[in-house]
Amino acid sequence: DTAVSQTPKYLVTQMGNDKSIKCEQNLGHDTMYWYKQDSKKFLKIMFSYNNKELIINETVPNRFSPKSPDKAHLNLHINSLELGDSAVYFCASSLPRGQHNEQFFGPGTRLTVL
Amino acid sequence: KNEVEQSPQNLTAQEGEFITINCSYSVGISALHWLQQHPGGGIVSLFMLSSGKKKHGRLIATINIQEKHSSLHITPSHPRDSAVYICAVTGRNKLVFGAGTILRVKS
Numbered sequence: 001d002t003a004v005s006q007t008p009k010y011l012v013t014q015m016g017n018d019k020s021i022k023c024e025q026n027l028g029h030d031t032m033y034w035y036k037q038d039s040k041k042f043l044k045i046m047f048s049y050n051n052k053e054l055i056i057n058e059t060v061p062n063r064f065s066p067k068s069p070d071k072a073h074l075n076l077h078i079n080s081l082e083l084g085d086s087a088v089y090f091c092a093s094s095l096p097r098g099q100h101n102e103q104f105f106g107p108g109t110r111l112t113v114l
Numbered sequence: 115k116n117e118v119e120q121s122p123q124n125l126t127a128q129e130g131e132f133i134t135i136n137c138s139y140s141v142g143i144s145a146l147h148w149l150q151q152h153p154g155g156g157i158v159s160l161f162m163l164s165s166g167k168k169k170h171g172r173l174i175a176t177i178n179i180q181e182k183h184s185s186l187h188i189t190p191s192h193p194r195d196s197a198v199y200i201c202a203v204t205g206r207n208k209l210v211f212g213a214g215t216i217l218r219v220k221s
Contacts, residue, residue: 033209041151041198043211056208090157101145101204105157 003027006091006106013081014114020077021109023091030096031055032074033103034066037088046089049074050096078111086113117141120201120212127219133188135215137201140182147209148175148186149200157200160186191219 004025013019025032033056034046048056052068063079078085091106118139127133137146148160161168161175163184168175172192177184188195196219201212 035209041214043200043202043209045208045210048208058208088155102159102162103147103209104159105149108155108157110155 029093118212
């Protein structure tokens, strides 16, 4: 069984379009994250949600909007896509802070904006 | 300067060699993580530690809190260890990542 799953795995789209990436975890974790890995393979946190509430928003443009319908899902919607949005986006989950907070990563979504 | 610095950036080794990857950090942390990213792109957590040393098979991770330094040892190395190894620290409820070490182990 997949612990953290993301769809789609690959996404190719034109500038200006709006797209969504979905993430689901079946680990019973309360905290979920979105990370961006740029072309130099550097990972950086974008958002963190704990039990459906936003707890971290790391100076990400307003075009990026996370949505957590329940604590097992954290989707990422991106409006008006730009060339610089091309990257690999990873979803992850963990138990809340103060507990064992090892993170479990999804397989990543490679977004290419043309 | 990044809050998490790794060295070396690139490492090529012969199968059987002992390998060490180093990580230094400059912020207060609650835990340090070592992650592995294979060429296919998936990220796997290898270790999470806040003190001392942990061992899993041929991999050993150590941390010195006073010196703000951690090392990942592969003893001995194998071609299937070829991957990017990423050090990350948990501070202020989020992970901050190093730039990664690209390891290539030749047979």
